[in-house]
Amino acid sequence: MSYLLLFMQILLLFLLIVFYVTDHSRATTKIQGEDFSSQIKEWQKTVVELIKELENVSGEILSQIKSKMEEMDLKIAEADKKIKSLKTLIPEVSSWSEPNLEGKLVKKRSPNKSLPPKHGKIYQLADQGWNVVDIAEKTRIGKGEIQLILDLRRQVIS
Secondary structure, X not given: OHHHHHHHHHHHHHHHHHHHHHHHXXXXXXXXXXHHHHHHHHHHHHHHHHHHHHHHHHHHHHHHHHHHHXXXXXXXXXXXXXXXXXXXXXXXXXXXXXXXXXXXXXXOOOOOOOOOHHHHHHHHHHHOOOOHHHHHHHHOOOHHHHHHXXXXXXXXXX
C-alpha cells in the first residue's frame, strides 16, 4: 500500500512539473526582457526543488524495497531450511502407520527387501499407470498373479 502511495506522489510531482512547464510556456510569449529571464530562473529553481523532492522520495522507495527484499531473502532461507528438514523426515514418517488406540504411532511391517525381479517390474509398470491386463501382456504373467502381487503390495503399504 505504501508503494502505491509513493508512486502516486511521484506521479503527482511529474504532472505538476508538466503542468507548470506547459502553463508557463504559453505565458512566456507575453513576457519580455528582464521579466522573461527572471521567470526562467524561478522555473529553474522550482524544477530543481521538484527534482530534489523526487530524488528524496525515490530514495525512500529504494530503501523500503531493499528492506523488503532482505526480509524476503530471510524468509526464503528459513523456508528452504524447513523444506530440507521435512525432506529428511519423509522416509522416517513413511515407516510409521496410523496412531494405535493410545494415540501413539506404531511402526509398519517392513516389506520383504528381497522381492523377485518380476515384482519390481510389475510395481514399476503399475506406478506408471498401466492396468492389470497391459501389465500381464507385457510381462507374460497371468492377470490373476499380477492382481495378487499388486493387492499384496497395497496391504503392505497400508
